[in-house]
Amino acid sequence: MSGGPLLEVADLSVHAGERTLVDGVGFAVDAGETVAIVGESGSGKSMTAKALVGLLPAGVTARGAVRLAGEELLGASARRRDALRGRRIALLLQDPFTLLNPVMRCGAQIVEALAAPGERRLPRRAARAEALRRMAEVGIDDAAVADRYPFELSGGMRQRIGLAAALAGDPEILIADEPTTALDAVTQREVLELIAQAQRRRGMALVLISHDLRVAFSVGDRLCVMYAGRIVEQAPVAHVEQAPRHPYTAALLASEPVLERRLRRLADIPGSVPAPDAVADMCAFAARCRWAAAACRAERPPLRELGGGHASACIRIEQIGAELAPARAAEHEAAMGPAPALADAVVRVRGLRRRFAADGRRGRGEGHEALRGVDLEIGEGECVGLVGESGSGKTTLGRCIVGLDRPTAGEIDFAAFDGPVHRRVQMVFQDPYSSLNPVRTIGATLKEALAAGDQRDAAPETLVAGLLERVGLPAAYAARKPAALSGGERQRVAIARALAVRPRLIVCDEPVSALDVSVQAQILNMLADLRRELGFSCLFITHDFGVVRQVADRVYVLLDGEVVERGPVEEVLDRPRSDYTRALLAAVPASRSHSPSS
Amino acid sequence: MSASAGAPARIRLLRRASRRPARGTPPLVLLAAAAVALVVVLCVAGSALAPQDPSAQELALSVSRPSSAHLLGTDALGRDVLSRLMAGARTSIAGAVAIALGAMVLGNVLGVLAGYRGGWLDAFIMRWVDGMYALPALLVVVVVAGVLGGGIVVAVGIVIVLFSPPNARLMRGATLEQRPLPYVEAARGLGLSGPRVMARHIWPNLLPLVVANTFLDFAYAIVTLAALSFLGVGVDPSSPDWGRALADARSLLFDNPAAAIAPAAMIVLTAASVTLIGDHLFQRLGERGQGR
Numbered sequence: 001m002s003g004g005p006l007l008e009v010a011d012l013s014v015h016a017g018e019r020t021l022v023d024g025v026g027f028a029v030d031a032g033e034t035v036a037i038v039g040e041s042g043s044g045k046s047m048t049a050k051a052l053v054g055l056l057p058a059g060v061t062a063r064g065a066v067r068l069a070g071e072e073l074l075g076a077s078a079r080r081r082d083a084l085r086g087r088r089i090a091l092l093l094q095d096p097f098t099l100l101n102p103v104m105r106c107g108a109q110i111v112e113a114l115a116a117p118g119e120r121r122l123p124r125r126a127a128r129a130e131a132l133r134r135m136a137e138v139g140i141d142d143a144a145v146a147d148r149y150p151f152e153l154s155g156g157m158r159q160r161i162g163l164a165a166a167l168a169g170d171p172e173i174l175i176a177d178e179p180t181t182a183l184d185a186v187t188q189r190e191v192l193e194l195i196a197q198a199q200r201r202r203g204m205a206l207v208l209i210s211h212d213l214r215v216a217f218s219v220g221d222r223l224c225v226m227y228a229g230r231i232v233e234q235a236p237v238a239h240v241e242q243a244p245r246h247p248y249t250a251a252l253l254a255s256e257p258v259l260e261r262r263l264r265r266l267a268d269i270p271g272s273v274p275a276p277d278a279v280a281d282m283c284a285f286a287a288r289c290r291w292a293a294a295a296c297r298a299e300r301p302p303l304r305e306l307g308g309g310h311a312s313a314c315i316r317i318e319q320i321g322a323e324l325a326p327a328r329a330a331e332h333e334a335a336m337g338p339a340p341a342l343a344d345a346v347v348r349v350r351g352l353r354r355r356f357a358a359d360g361r362r363g364r365g366e367g368h369e370a371l372r373g374v375d376l377e378i379g380e381g382e383c384v385g386l387v388g389e390s391g392s393g394k395t396t397l398g399r400c401i402v403g404l405d406r407p408t409a410g411e412i413d414f415a416a417f418d419g420p421v422h423r424r425v426q427m428v429f430q431d432p433y434s435s436l437n438p439v440r441t442i443g444a445t446l447k448e449a450l451a452a453g454d455q456r457d458a459a460p461e462t463l464v465a466g467l468l469e470r471v472g473l474p475a476a477y478a479a480r481k482p483a484a485l486s487g488g489e490r491q492r493v494a495i496a497r498a499l500a501v502r503p504r505l506i507v508c509d510e511p512v513s514a515l516d517v518s519v520q521a522q523i524l525n526m527l528a529d530l531r532r533e534l535g536f537s538c539l540f541i542t543h544d545f546g547v548v549r550q551v552a553d554r555v556y557v558l559l560d561g562e563v564v565e566r567g568p569v570e571e572v573l574d575r576p577r578s579d580y581t582r583a584l585l586a587a588v589p590a591s592r593s594h595s596p597s598s
Numbered sequence: 599m600s601a602s603a604g605a606p607a608r609i610r611l612l613r614r615a616s617r618r619p620a621r622g623t624p625p626l627v628l629l630a631a632a633a634v635a636l637v638v639v640l641c642v643a644g645s646a647l648a649p650q651d652p653s654a655q656e657l658a659l660s661v662s663r664p665s666s667a668h669l670l671g672t673d674a675l676g677r678d679v680l681s682r683l684m685a686g687a688r689t690s691i692a693g694a695v696a697i698a699l700g701a702m703v704l705g706n707v708l709g710v711l712a713g714y715r716g717g718w719l720d721a722f723i724m725r726w727v728d729g730m731y732a733l734p735a736l737l738v739v740v741v742v743a744g745v746l747g748g749g750i751v752v753a754v755g756i757v758i759v760l761f762s763p764p765n766a767r768l769m770r771g772a773t774l775e776q777r778p779l780p781y782v783e784a785a786r787g788l789g790l791s792g793p794r795v796m797a798r799h800i801w802p803n804l805l806p807l808v809v810a811n812t813f814l815d816f817a818y819a820i821v822t823l824a825a826l827s828f829l830g831v832g833v834d835p836s837s838p839d840w841g842r843a844l845a846d847a848r849s850l851l852f853d854n855p856a857a858a859i860a861p862a863a864m865i866v867l868t869a870a871s872v873t874l875i876g877d878h879l880f881q882r883l884g885e886r887g888q889g890r
Contacts, residue, residue, distance in 0.1 A: 402787050422789030435780035439802045448798075452788035497784065 004070060006031045006205050007052070007089075007173055012064035014047045014056065014229075020276040021047045021060070023229040026303075029173065034199065034206040036220030036237070038213055040252075040516035041487070042273040043226040049177045049209045053091045054081045068173070086113060090171035092163055092195075094178035099162045100150040106161045107131045107146025113168035134164045138194050155390075156187035160194065167198055173205040180215065184389040185543060185587040192219055192589070211516060213256055217241055218589035222309070225249045228284035229276030231303055235310035243324070245312040248285045250324045255521035257546035259573070259588055265528070266550060268521035272486055283313070291320045345415050346504050346537045347401065347425075349376040352410035354396050354561075370396040371407070372561040378505060383531065383538040385552030385569065387545065387584070393561040394541045398507045401539065402427045414504075423453060426498035430510035432490035436482040442468075442493050443478030446500055453501025467496040472526060488519035492526070499530065505537045512547065524551060545588055549573055557581050627878045630871035637868050640687035648681035652838050663854050671854040673847060679857045683864060686838035691868070693754050693823045698816035700758035705765020706808060710796050712766065713773025723766065730763040736825065743831045750833055753826055761815055768811060772804045806883035813876025817869040824865050840865050 005028035014022035022044035029035045039045040051062040054073060066073040068089055073081065085091070093099040100109055110131040115121045122130060132143050138160040150158055159179065166174060176195065180188040196219060199206050210216050216223055216237070223240050225233040225248065233246040244250040254267035271288045283289070283296040293316060301315040314320070354371040370393040378384045388394045399405035401412055403421040414424050429435040436445060446464045450456075455463060465475035471492040482490055491511060498506050508527070512520040528551065531538060540551050548555055548569065555572045557565040557580065565578040576582045645652060649669075656676035664671045670679035712723040738760065743753045776782055777800070785799045801808075824841030827833040833842050840861040847858035 399783075404783050404787060420789050422787055425787075427784065427787050429780035429784065431780055435784055437781045437785070437799050437803070439805070440799075448785075448790070449788050452790060494784070497788075501788065 005029060006033075006069055007207070008065070008067040009048075009052070010065040010067075012048065012051060012062060012066060014044065014051050014060060014062045016060045018277075020229055020280070022051065022062075023276045023280070024064075025224075025226070025229075025231050026064075027224050027231065027234060029205045029207060031172065031205055032199070032203045034208060034219055034221045035224060036208045036210060036216035036222070037224045037226060038210055038216045038252075039226035040211060040273055040518060042228065042275070044229040044276070045209045045211075045226050046177055048226070049091070049175050049207070052175055052207065053085055053089055055085075055091065086166075086169040086171065088169075088172050090166040090169060090174050092166045092174060092176040092179050094181050097155065097158065097182070100158055100165075102150055105147055105149060106153070107135075109161065110134050110146075110165050110168050113165045131164075134168055135161070137167070137198065138164045139190070140164075154187075155183055156191065159183060159187075159191050163191070163194060163198070167202075170202065171204065173207065174199070175207045175209070177209045178211065179208070181211070185545075185584055186389065188215075189587040189589065195219070212589070213252060213517070214589040225252070228274050228279055230284060230313070232285065232313040233311065234303065235312075236308075239308065239310050243321075245306060245310055245317050245321060245324070246285075246314045247289045247291055247320070247324065251288075252517060255518050257521070257524065257544070257550045259546045259549055259585075262549055262569070266521035266525055268525055269518035270522075272488070272519070273516075283315070291316055291323070344380045345377045346380055346382075347376075347378050348413040348415060349374060349397075349401065350411050350413070351375065352397065352400060352412065353408045354393070354400060354405065355408045370561050371400070371410075373410070374558070374561070374563055376556055376563070378537050378539055379553075381531070381535045381537055382553050383540055383551055385548040385555035386539060386541045386558060387543065387548055387555060388558035389543060389584070391560075392558040394558050395509055396561075397558070398427065398509050398539060398541050401425060401505075402507050423501055424503055425505045425507060426501060426503040428491070428494050428498050428506060428508045428511045431514055432487045432494060433482075433514075435494050436490055436497075438482055440481070441478065442480055442482070442485075445493070446478070446497060449497045449500035453503075455500060455502065463500075467500055468493075470499065470530065471496045472522075486519075487515055488522060491515065491523055495523075495527070495530070499534070502534075503536060505539065507539045507541070509541045510543070511540075513542065513544065520547075527551065545573060545585060557584070623878070627874055630874040633867050633871040634875060637687055637691060637864075637871075640684050641691050642688075644684040644687045648678075648684045650678040650681045652681040652685035653677065653836065664856050670856040670860050673843070673854070673857050674850060679843075679847075679854070679860060682838040682843060683840070683860055686840050686843060686861070687864075689750070689833065689837050690820065690823065690840040690865070693750060694816050694819035696754050697757045697761060697819035697823070698812050700754070701761035701765055701815050701819075702808060702812045704758060704762040706769050706801070706804075708762065709766035709769025709771075710773045710801060710804075713770040714777060714792065714796050714800065720770070724770065727763040727766050730760065733760070735760045736822070736829075739826060740829060740831050743826075753823075753831055753833075757819065757822055757826075761819065765811060765815070768807065769804060772807055773800055776800045776803055806880050809883055810876045810880035813872050813879065817873045817876075820865055820869045820872075 007029040009028070010026045012022060012025045013020065025044070025048055027035060037045050037048065047056070047060070050056050052066055052073075056062060062074055064074065068084065073084070076084070100106070107128060111122070111127045114127060114130055121127065128146070131146055135146060140157065140160055145153070145157065145161075150161070153161070163179070174195070179195065180191050183191060192215065195206065198204065208216065208219060220237045223233075223235060223237050224231045225240070225246065227248050233240065233244065233249045235245065240249060241253075244253060251267065251269045255269060257266060269288050274284060274287065276284070279286070281300055282298065283292070283301050286292040286296040289296070295315060301313045303311045303313045305311045306317070352371050352374040353369065355369045374393075374397055376384070376397070386394050386397065396405060400407045402425050404427070414421075436442070443461075443464050446467055447460045450460055450463050461478075464478050468475050468477055473489060473492055473496075477485070477489070477493075482493070485493065495511075511527075512523050515523060524547065527538070538551075540548070542548055552569050554567065555569050556563050557572065557578065559580050565572055565576065565581045572581060573585065576585060640647070656672065670683065673679055673682070708723050712720040739753060739756050742756050746752050782795060782799055785795045824844065827839045827841030828845040830845070833839045843861040844858060844865070847854070847861070851858050
């Protein structure tokens with residue numbers, strides 16, 4: 001083997017037809033090292049990962065150089081690549097629900113990956129023993145799991161099987177594309193630890209692709225920050241955390257909802273990620289950068305080595321470097337005072353139960369109780385956070401309050417307000433891509449909501465324009481259909497639709513979890529502004545403690561349909577009383593520079 | 599994550615592409631459209647355009663081969679085959695249109711209702727659908743129309759009822775797919791009535807499926823009606839209907855093959871063209887949600 005890096009990527013570009021997706025990316029990974037590639041949607045990080053293993057979708061081509069221990073991969077024959085893939089370079093995918101073949105038993109999926117194509121397969125019994133050994137490595141000691149089908153397993157278990165199958169060929173390098181994004185916090189930490197253990201034991205290198213800075217910081221040795229198809233900063237993780245040397249990285253760090261304390265306002269990044277082709281000859285971040293100068297737009301800044309393994313693509317970093325850090329600190333210091341005392345309740349939930357029938361698709365065995373006697377109160381103008389893992393019943397609770405689901409027992413009492421439920425409560429859903437009717441224009445959707453809320457104090461067009469302005473969108477968007485909007489814009493429209501009926505309470509079900517960090521901050525800030533202006537109450541359902549810290553006054557922690565802890569945010573997050581809350585908080589990927597909550 | 603990222607750019611590309619005239623309309627579909635246009639013209643003005651009176655009999659000329667006077671020859675009663683073909687378009691097509699539209703309306707209402715409401719209504723509708731599947735369709739029409747009499751109207755009515763179950767099943771499935779989506783829940787959350795959610799929110803999203811399926815049904819209906827007239831059900835014997843003409847001309851196959859082949863060719867041409875167009879529309883409409 002040559003003395004150079006294990007994996008070397010130079011000037012890698014990925015194109016879909018005439019469109020550029022990745023533009024001149026270069027980095028190197030040494031044996032046993034972890035390189036995290038971080039970026040938002042549209043940064044080209046996933047395409048980079050796919051190009052590394054030669055699994056680009058049809059019509060997408062890669063140029064440049066990808067060398068594995070000196071051997072060029074991009075020009076290699078399909079047969080040679082098949083031989084390398086799985087054996088020396090392996091891929092672990094994001095979605096545990098689709099990464100396994102649904103009609104193959106789990107053990108068989110690992111066995112299949114054990115022998116290289118064309119190689120003699122292991123005898124049956126030996127193969128099974130080996131599969132069980134591999135499963136034990138990823139923390140599955142129950143041999144019966146090998147005989148189960150993927151649908152019988154939880155997301156975390158599936159991701160472990162996927163990891164075992166990826167490791168089956170004993171690769172020298174593992175490319176993990178958002179391996180834990182679809183998982184709960186606790187499971188996420190377990191899977192990340194398993195990957196780290198396997199890596200240490202095998203001396204395997206890891207390229208981790210993630211949108212989550214916290215995940216990247218917790219596992220990475222070095223970090224590549226991608227933006228609009230190129231790398232804008234590359235450095236050891238600790239360097240980036242303490243002193244980012246690119247305005248984009250700094251802004252990304254600042255917009256992260258921190259777990260430790262409440263900020264007056266999240267630092268969002270205005271605007272959205274441009275297409276790589278639109279910014280081909282300038283700094284990709286110039287349009288959103290407060291330090292941008294004429295020079296930034298004149299030519300494309302190269303990635304320059306600044307010393308200590310730290311490289312940045314900001315040509316003004318010498319001038320502005322000193323300003324980056326203080327700007328961050330100021331944004332972090334502006335904490336908020338304690339929450340106001342509980343005013344009159346808008347809604348009181350008492351002893352709420354919801355049982356799903358055994359014969360229903362959602363139930364198992366003799367029926368499944370999603371909510372087991374939940375009490376909850378939301379005060380006038382208050383924002384209540386509802387935290388729990390998937391399956392905790394938090395969405396069912398929200399749906400019951402909105403009237404989309406009917407509780408089996410218990411009562412929901414809307415104090416001092418009568419009229420139909422939809423005039424009091426509205427809901428904002430998680431997935432911005434399916435929460436708007438795809439065949440109707442934004443204007444039609446909003447008009448209908450206005451009519452449903454009996455809002456007729458002006459012409460509908462005027463009211464629609466007003467609503468769009470409220471959520472920071474131009475009035476011309478009324479003529480558009482959802483497909484022409486970005487995820488963040490759609491979520492704004494969904495919020496406008498909820499506002500249209502002037503509800504007293506808005507139930508937000510994970511409204512920002514499908515969005516990029518910078519957009520997430522925009523939406524959270526907007527919600528905070530709207531709440532201040534309009535005074536509605538909010539039930540904020542989320543799995544993210546950082547978000548809860550930023551938005552909620554009080555918080556309820558839900559476990560298996562029961563409230564295990566409740567109280568003001570500072571108390572619950574800083575001095576958790578239940579073991580479960582402590583476990584959840586501990587599972588939040590710790591960024592190394594911040595001290596854990598006191 | 600990154601997959602959705604290209605969305606704005608992709609849409610821009612799509613929009614640019616859609617401005618190009620006649621984008622992606624394959625020649626075969628254009629040909630099919632021309633054939634359908636011809637049939638439509640025949641439906642509207644077939645008898646007027648016919649070179650001769652379609653029911654004028656010239657017994658002396660009984661079963662003549664194509665000639666300059668009779669381009670497709672004559673049938674057993676000496677009637678001009680070409681003229682009868684042109685005049686027969688209306689009865690052959692009108693029934694099929696009625697069947698396709700009727701089955702669409704009935705099937706859509708039942709299917710969307712079953713899928714959206716669920717519960718006992720769903721069970722009731724779907725068991726009815728299952729029951730209908732068990733019936734031998736052609737036999738039912740022959741028997742029922744034979745007992746009831748009543749000609750084409752009754753026959754069409756029965757075929758509508760027979761055609762709607764597959765429609766209902768398809769629409770139910772598609773509705774079940776849409777129903778849990780947040781946009782439907784949001785509409786329900788606004789307090790909109792069930793019929794409004796079904797008609798204004800769910801149904802428009804099923805439109806590609808509805809259109810494609812209706813076109814397919816239409817093609818089947820042409821063939822079914824032709825088969826029925828062939829068997830002598832529904833259509834009055836003197837009518838120039840294609841299926842009827844095919845049945846009558848079958849015994850003349852050796853004397854004037856054109857008399858049998860021409861109506862058969864019209865049935866095949868119309869059914870195939872409509873199927874092609876339906877398929878194409880399905881694809882185009884499917885892109886609609888992604889476009890603008």
